[in-house]
Amino acid sequence: MKFAVITDVHGxxxxxxxxxxxxxxxxxxxxxxxxxxxxxxxxETNKVLDYIFDRDDMEIIAGNHDEAVMSLVNDTPYPEDLKDKFFEHHQWIENHLDEDYYDKLNELPRVIEKKFGNKKVLFIHYEIPNEQLSAPIDKQPFSPITEPTEEAMQTLFSDKQADLIVFGHNHTVHLFDDKEKIYFNPGAVGLNNGAHAVYGLVTIEEDVISIDRVKVAYDNEEFLRGFDEKQVPGKSLIFDKFL
Incomplete structure (x- = not known):
């Protein structure tokens, strides 16, 4: 089995x-x-959603930004931890979001679990304690981001049982093997390394897990210009923190 991992496209x-x-x-x-x-x-919300939902070889889970935007669509409580940072920006995304994607986004799971041979793989955006897996986004179910070390990952995902835990959210690459679990975050597709996008490749063969991180050059000028051309709220924060 060989599969790709993408995360944090972020429009x-x-x-x-x-x-x-x-x-x-x-x-x-x-x-x-x-x-x-x-x-x-x-x-580029709708262009991204057009592309991912049109593929039949892709399984998708929800991230915290996806759920926060959908809380505005659904008129349910918005997460307090994002109000000072992304509320106006998420309102702008909501106003430009194609209604055809409402149901698909609302139906995304938070976790995918698979078994390949004897290896169990967990796909999750970031750690959510087991007792919080069904909690709404305003209850802030996603754990705070922790430092990218093996010890921190062991503590963070201590309640999860899998041979390989694949995640995103923290846009920094993680690849740790503590002999009981492998922890892998390839880094963000959309907010990483300037004019480069990244993703992961995982091969599982005869109970051996092999992992590669792939870095792809692309022209990011149109994406950067779009913030001014479309008058996207929150540009200063986004460029300071993410770009």
């Missing part, structure tokens, strides 16, 4: 297209797992 269509084109060129990838935060921060 950056050009980065997503570059990654998916690279995956398709390989010709030997069985499945793509998309770990959420496809919308928010970037401004």
């Amino acid at each position: 950056n269509f050009d980065a997503l297209e570059a990654v998916l084109d690279d995956i398709d060129r390989k010709g030997d990838v069985d499945k793509i797992y998309n770990l959420g935060d496809n919308i928010g921060v970037g401004h």
Whole structure:
């Protein structure tokens, strides 16, 4: 089994297209797992959703930005921890979100669990304590981001049982093997390394797990110009923290 992992596209269509084109060129990838935060921060929401929901080889879970935007769509409580940072930006995303995607976004799971041979793989946007897996986004179910170390990952995911835990959310690459579990975050597709997008490749063969991180060059100028051209709220914060 060989699968790709993409996460944190964040409304950056050009980065997503570059990654998916690279995956398709390989010709030997069985499945793509998309770990959420496809919308928010970037401004190409509908183009991203058009692309990911049109594929039949991709399974998708929800990220915190996806759920926060949908709380506005659904008129349910918005998470307090994002109000000072992203509320106006998420309102802008909501106002530009194609209604055809409401149901699909609302139906995204938070977790995907798979078994390949004897290896159990958990796909999750970031740690959510087991007792919080069904809690609404305003209850802030996602754990605070912790430092990218093996010890921190052991503590963070101590309630999860899997041979490989694949996640996103923290846009920094993680690859740790504590002999009981492997923890892998390839980094953000849409907000990473300037004019480069990143993703992961995982091969499981005869109970051996092999992992690669792939870095793909793309032209990010149109994406950056779009913040001014579309008058996207929150540009200063986004450029300072993410770009």
